Amino acid sequence: MNCAFCGHHDTKVVDSRDVNDGVRRRRQCLSCGSRFTTYERVQPAGLFVIKKDQRREEFNKDKLLTGIRKACEKRPLPTGTVDKLADDIEAELYHRGKVEIPSAVIGDMVMERLKSLDYIAYIRFASVYRDFADITTLKREIDTLVNGETKALQPTSQLPLLPDEELGAVARNRRGRRR
Ligand SMILES: [Zn+2]
Numbered sequence: 001m002n003c004a005f006c007g008h009h010d011t012k013v014v015d016s017r018d019v020n021d022g023v024r025r026r027r028q029c030l031s032c033g034s035r036f037t038t039y040e041r042v043q044p045a046g047l048f049v050i051k052k053d054q055r056r057e058e059f060n061k062d063k064l065l066t067g068i069r070k071a072c073e074k075r076p077l078p079t080g081t082v083d084k085l086a087d088d089i090e091a092e093l094y095h096r097g098k099v100e101i102p103s104a105v106i107g108d109m110v111m112e113r114l115k116s117l118d119y120i121a122y123i124r125f126a127s128v129y130r131d132f133a134d135i136t137t138l139k140r141e142i143d144t145l146v147n148g149e150t151k152a153l154q155p156t157s158q159l160p161l162l163p164d165e166e167l168g169a170v171a172r173n174r175r176g177r178r179r
Contacts, residue, residue: 003029
């Protein structure tokens with residue numbers, strides 16, 4: 001371990017203790033005498049994403065977060081929803097124990113979750129990720145959602161995709177139920 005101040009190659013450990021998920025070491029430089037702290041942690045095994053063009057890229061949670069955040073922009077979702085979603089997906093990816101995951105699998109995982117959360121966010125994400133070629137494909141996807149919605153009867157966790165009238169009805173229903 002090189003000294004953080006003078007770069008000298010030799011330091012001694014003056015204190016060492018276990019912290020949450022690793023070891024904290026207090027070190028002192030054998031040349032300049034400066035003290036500094038290092039943390040040692042277990043590094044989770046590398047996870048790589050295989051892109052559509054077969055390129056291999058290290059999994060980057062920030063990228064995942066950015067994509068989800070964009071899709072959820074200005075949607076009335078509870079605080080922390082986006083972070084939780086990204087956390088869940090990351091945890092599941094590591095849990096699978098595979099070193100390489102096709103980007104399509106990750107995209108599907110995001111879509112599946114967004115679909116049960118918020119249709120607008122879902123459509124936004126899908127339009128980027130699935131790269132809807134034209135408005136017809138987009139319309140087909142929305143039709144499927146709307147039809148599914150009518151058949152499945154309003155799932156309570158879902159934010160309505162329908163006009164205000166419908167929103168009012170839902171709100172009235174909810175108020176009614178509470179009484
Ligand atoms: Zn030093």
